[in-house]
Amino acid sequence: MNPNENNRIKRFTLTHRIFHLLLILSFLTLGTTGLSRMYIETSWGKMMAWVFGGYESCLIIHKYVGIFLICLFLAHILYLLYKIDWRQFPRSLFGPDSLLPQPRDIKNFFQHTLWFFGLSKAPRFDRWGYWEKFDYWAVFWGIPILGITGLLMAYSLLASRIIPGWGLNVALWIHRIEAILAMAHVFIIHFFIAHLRRHSFPMDLAMFEGSVDLAPARYEKHSWVARLEETGKLQGLFVPQVSISIRVLFYIFGYAAMCVGVFLLIGGLINSTSITW
Amino acid sequence: MVKNNPIRGASRWVAASMLAILLCLPEAASTQEEVASAIRRYKERELSTGYYEQYEAKPRHIAPLVGVPGVTRGIFPYSTSAAQVRTRTRLADSHWGIKFYKNLRCEYCHVRETRDIHTVRANLTCRQCHGGEPIASLEHYYSPFNPIRKHAYVCSKCHEDSSASFASYVVHPPNPALIGTMKTFPVLFYAFWIMIAITAGTFIIFLPHMVAWGIRELFNKKEKAEGEPKRK
Numbered sequence: 001m002n003p004n005e006n007n008r009i010k011r012f013t014l015t016h017r018i019f020h021l022l023l024i025l026s027f028l029t030l031g032t033t034g035l036s037r038m039y040i041e042t043s044w045g046k047m048m049a050w051v052f053g054g055y056e057s058c059l060i061i062h063k064y065v066g067i068f069l070i071c072l073f074l075a076h077i078l079y080l081l082y083k084i085d086w087r088q089f090p091r092s093l094f095g096p097d098s099l100l101p102q103p104r105d106i107k108n109f110f111q112h113t114l115w116f117f118g119l120s121k122a123p124r125f126d127r128w129g130y131w132e133k134f135d136y137w138a139v140f141w142g143i144p145i146l147g148i149t150g151l152l153m154a155y156s157l158l159a160s161r162i163i164p165g166w167g168l169n170v171a172l173w174i175h176r177i178e179a180i181l182a183m184a185h186v187f188i189i190h191f192f193i194a195h196l197r198r199h200s201f202p203m204d205l206a207m208f209e210g211s212v213d214l215a216p217a218r219y220e221k222h223s224w225v226a227r228l229e230e231t232g233k234l235q236g237l238f239v240p241q242v243s244i245s246i247r248v249l250f251y252i253f254g255y256a257a258m259c260v261g262v263f264l265l266i267g268g269l270i271n272s273t274s275i276t277w
Numbered sequence: 278m279v280k281n282n283p284i285r286g287a288s289r290w291v292a293a294s295m296l297a298i299l300l301c302l303p304e305a306a307s308t309q310e311e312v313a314s315a316i317r318r319y320k321e322r323e324l325s326t327g328y329y330e331q332y333e334a335k336p337r338h339i340a341p342l343v344g345v346p347g348v349t350r351g352i353f354p355y356s357t358s359a360a361q362v363r364t365r366t367r368l369a370d371s372h373w374g375i376k377f378y379k380n381l382r383c384e385y386c387h388v389r390e391t392r393d394i395h396t397v398r399a400n401l402t403c404r405q406c407h408g409g410e411p412i413a414s415l416e417h418y419y420s421p422f423n424p425i426r427k428h429a430y431v432c433s434k435c436h437e438d439s440s441a442s443f444a445s446y447v448v449h450p451p452n453p454a455l456i457g458t459m460k461t462f463p464v465l466f467y468a469f470w471i472m473i474a475i476t477a478g479t480f481i482i483f484l485p486h487m488v489a490w491g492i493r494e495l496f497n498k499k500e501k502a503e504g505e506p507k508r509k
Contacts, residue, residue, distance in 0.1 A: 160443035177472035
């Protein structure tokens with residue numbers, strides 16, 4: 001931890017961080033209420049359901065938080081439409097600041113993989129690494145899939161006017177597998193990259209604090225920092241570090257979220273054979 | 278780019294879109310809730326005592342001398358054409374002719390039908406939907422389970438205002454993973470396996486990737502990349 005105040009550069013705006021925070025809270029609530037219903041036959045599921053007031057109130061909470069997450073997603077779409085540089089429209093989407101996947105990301109993925117085995121030099125990532133883009137698009141695809149199938153089931157009578165009733169059987173399975181995929185991905189891969197690998201350990205504060213230390217950023221996101229230096233934008237991005245008490249708060253929150261995730265992951269795996277699928 | 282206050286901008290978007298959603302969606306009506314323990318609506322529609330499995334109507338009398346091919350063999354079996362309308366799917370008593378029927382429990386034969394959301398989660402007993410004896414075959418003209426009236430006679434006991442389309446929900450769905458489901462419920466089968474393929478693909482690629490990355494970083498300090506200019 002470098003105490004030098006001039007060493008932090010801004011990476012995420014307050015809007016990004018608020019979106020991420022609301023996403024964490026709603027995602028974990030949805031995961032917990034959803035799994036407590038799915039595992040209601042086991043004592044693990046009953047114990048979780050008890051926290052939310054039982055089997056039926058779990059569903060009520062699940063539905064309203066789900067609708068909230070859909071709203072958050074739509075708000076994000078509006079935010080994107082507002083933020084896209086329309087004057088240089090198609091070109092701005094393929095710039096280095098864009099989250100859109102590009103051929104370079106595939107190249108980076110393979111080069112990074114080769115680097116793991118010492119077969120290549122480390123790739124020089126720009127602002128977004130391919131794993132960050134993957135995380136972003138996983139959520140971007142996951143919320144509509146889960147949201148649409150969830151709405152179909154929540155408003156099942158209405159939905160059966162639009163689709164045949166047996167479509168709800170299909171919706172249930174799509175919702176279920178996509179939710180398992182999303183949770184497993186976040187609780188294993190996302191948490192590992194953000195918390196456990198050596199360069200992030202014990203926790204990557206970037207998404208909470210909004211800023212990163214320059215030296216590691218220069219190492220991990222070399223092209224990004226180099227580009228900022230070339231265009232002279234780097235000087236404008238230095239921000240002061242938050243106070244130690246706020247940092248402690250971030251660590252507590254981050255680890256609480258990770259504990260919930262690991263609890264859901266382990267409990268879900270252990271009890272998976274004793275439920276009716 | 279226009280300068281703006283990010284909090285105000287974000288909260289305005291969130292508020293506006295939430296309002297729009299809440300205005301567009303119908304109210305989460307109580308009729309659409311799943312009925313697990315609350316049986317009030319069910320009781321409004323059901324005339325029986327509700328004490329299922331304890332006081333049951335006996336199965337119909339079996340005519341000992343008349344048989345249905347594949348069902349019972351009597352001295353005077355039905356002709357082939359007469360038997361066609363008396364197969365299990367069209368009988369007034371679908372369990373007609375089963376030996377020791379009154380001593381059997383439903384799950385003795387219908388094991389799979391006891392393992393689904395309606396029975397396991399909502400704790401419904403068979404009789405609450407299928408009624409007392411005789412249980413008519415699904416395609417029997419007067420059966421409450423005949424698709425022409427199932428939504429009104431069965432589903433709407435709990436799901437008020439259900440439609441024929443709603444009633445086509447498969448309450449006892451087949452296991453989507455099994456190859457047999459490709460014939461009986463192809464959409465479910467393919468949806469399941471496509472989703473499984475996406476999930477498996479993600480983890481087959483990213484789990485080893487993650488592990489390799491984690492191990493590689495153990496041997497690599499957080500430091501500057503090679504040949505990189507020093508900070509001024």
